[in-house]
Amino acid sequence: MMSDENKVGTYPFVAEPFHVDFMERLTMGVLGNHLLNCAGFHAAERGFGIATLNENHYTWVLSRLAIEMEEMPRAYEKFSVQTWVENVYRLFTDRNFAILNQEGKPIGYARSIWAMISMETRKPADLLTLHGGSITDYVCQKDCPIAKPGRIKVEEQQALDEYKIRYSDIDLNGHVNSVKYIEHILDLFPMEWFRQKTVKRFEVAYVAESYYGDTLSFYRQQISENEFDIEVKKNGQEVVVRSKVIFN
Amino acid sequence: MMSDENKVGTYPFVAEPFHVDFMERLTMGVLGNHLLNCAGFHAAERGFGIATLNENHYTWVLSRLAIEMEEMPRAYEKFSVQTWVENVYRLFTDRNFAILNQEGKPIGYARSIWAMISMETRKPADLLTLHGGSITDYVCQKDCPIAKPGRIKVEEQQALDEYKIRYSDIDLNGHVNSVKYIEHILDLFPMEWFRQKTVKRFEVAYVAESYYGDTLSFYRQQISENEFDIEVKKNGQEVVVRSKVIFN
Structure with a gap:
């Protein structure tokens, strides 16, 4: 059995000067980009990344993303992103993230839900059987103290x-x-x-x-x-x- | 006298999946961002970066940028950026760049022109005297085989x-x-x-x-x-x- 340590990927970043807003806080878009990259790195390093999948004509599709931040990294500050797989279901997998400041203290968390589809048929793949279900080896118990993505319902009819x-x-x-x-x-x-x-x-x-x-x-x-x-x-x-x- | 080797900064990158266009080529905007970051790293490492300057209430202002590429890095490809100072004048400095592919072969070059201004008065600083003129120690002879930024004149009166x-x-x-x-x-x-x-x-x-x-x-x-x-x-x-x- 794999240690939980190896199941969590940790990636270092710095808040680049053109990646912060006028308040000198990292923008949510850039943070989202970093999270998606970390998901890619983590999966690739463990043999279920896009490059490996593409040979088999599968690709990951992001379905949901929820980010909750106590504070954002400031311009020029170092921070890091941890990511791990929380659950694997037949058609979806839950991947979580922690964002740590330069002292290693969590300043936010994120949750994401992904599906895998065939690039030929656009149909979802069965994650529990793909690659012998090896992705399930990486499921990891680690705290992610933010709510799961909820249902969003908009009744407004007038475009803003x-x-x-x-x-x-x-x-x-x-x-x-x-x-x-x-x-x-x-x-x-x-x-x-x-x-x-x-x-x-x-x-x-x-x-x-x-x-x-x-x-x-x-x-x-x-x-x-x-x-x-x-x-x-x-x-x-x-x-x-x-x-x-x-x-x- | 400093060796030319130490005068050139080299910074590694990878073309991230969300930083390429639909042809899987790195976008010009992202490349521009990387060049500006490399300018910042290079200056900071040598004591004339924004952080050092800010203490003295000066900041760099980009005046011109010209990028010429034979080819762009493709999605997931590694590449690197070299940067060095070509000239220092009283009010401007010329900083050049080479973009190298993963084999270290140049695939493009860039030229930039910068001024330094006082954040209080917005007036330009004299680069030849600031910090004892130490920026001139980093002037470096290295080939940058692309044309200097030229004059651009637009007569079109109808906005596109x-x-x-x-x-x-x-x-x-x-x-x-x-x-x-x-x-x-x-x-x-x-x-x-x-x-x-x-x-x-x-x-x-x-x-x-x-x-x-x-x-x-x-x-x-x-x-x-x-x-x-x-x-x-x-x-x-x-x-x-x-x-x-x-x-x-």
């Missing part, structure tokens, strides 16, 4: 903003980069908010893909003083993303 | 596109991130262009700052089949950036 998808939004898969949605969603809030508040929790559910030339519409519903639910539709119809933002 | 500046565009200085202009300028070209062509040379001159809530207008003039000059104005008036893009 529209955005036409551009070249820089598109990733190597030909659809909008998961991280760009985070940026676009936080851009719905006036800059002044980020002077007075911080984002305590950011949650996103990826429902469908959007593509170059699509127009995204953003519907925002205020749940309480500091809590907002957001729905993003493409071309006024299909929901592509739902999100919850909680400030404090 | 407009963009309202958002929270995610703003950097720690409170104005639009130098790298974001690169993204916005390349977003003026249809995605299909990037399937058939690559950006051979990208040049940008930073003329003035723009801020949250400003509207940027983009004027694009075609110089030849593959060459475009671009001018970016804020609020229909002041020029903030000029740029040249050459495809091949």
